[in-house]
Amino acid sequence: MNEIQLVMISAGILAVVMNIFESIYPAEKYAKQMRIIFLLIFILCLVKPLAGCIESFSDTVESIDVIKDNIAESSDNSLEYFKKSVERNISSQMMDILTDNGIDAKEIKTSINISERGSISINEITIAAENAAQGAEIIDIVKRETGENTLVKIKENEQ
Secondary structure, three states: HHHHHHHHHHHHHHHHHHHHHHHHHOOOOHHHHHHHHHHHHHHHHHHHHHHHHHHHHHHHHHHHHHHHHHHHHHHHHHHHHHHHHHHHHHHHHHHHHHHHOOEEEEHHEEEEEEEOOEEEEEEEEEEEEEOOOHHHHHHHHHHHHHHHOOOEEEEEEEO
C-alpha cells in the first residue's frame, strides 16, 4: 500500500515539475528532448516503488512456504498428541474394567494406529498385572471389550 502511495506522490510531483519547467523554458527547440528526459525520469520514479513490491512479493512467497511447513509440523504434533491422548484414555478405561472384574493391574499401555481416513485401531495392549496367573482371564476380558484381533500382552508386575 505504501508503494502505491509513493508512486502517486512521485507522479504528482513530477507532473508539477514538468509543467513548471515547460512554462519557464523559453525555447521550443528542445521541448521534445526535455519531455523525453522527464518521461524517463517519470518512468524510473514509477518503476522503483513497483520493484520494491516485487521484492516484497517474493518475500511473501517465502513466508508462505515457511508457514506451510510450520502448519504441517503443527499438524503432525497435534496428531501425535491426539494419538497419545486416545491411548491414555483406552488404558484408563481398561484399568476400570479390569478393576470392576476383580483384577489388579499396576500399569496398562495401549498402542493404537490412526489411518489416513481417521479410523482408529488398537494394535496392542500391554498389562502389568499383580498376578500373572490371571493372564487368561485378563486376555478374555480385554478381547471381549476391544475385539478379537487385539494383541494382548501380560507381564508380571516388577517392583
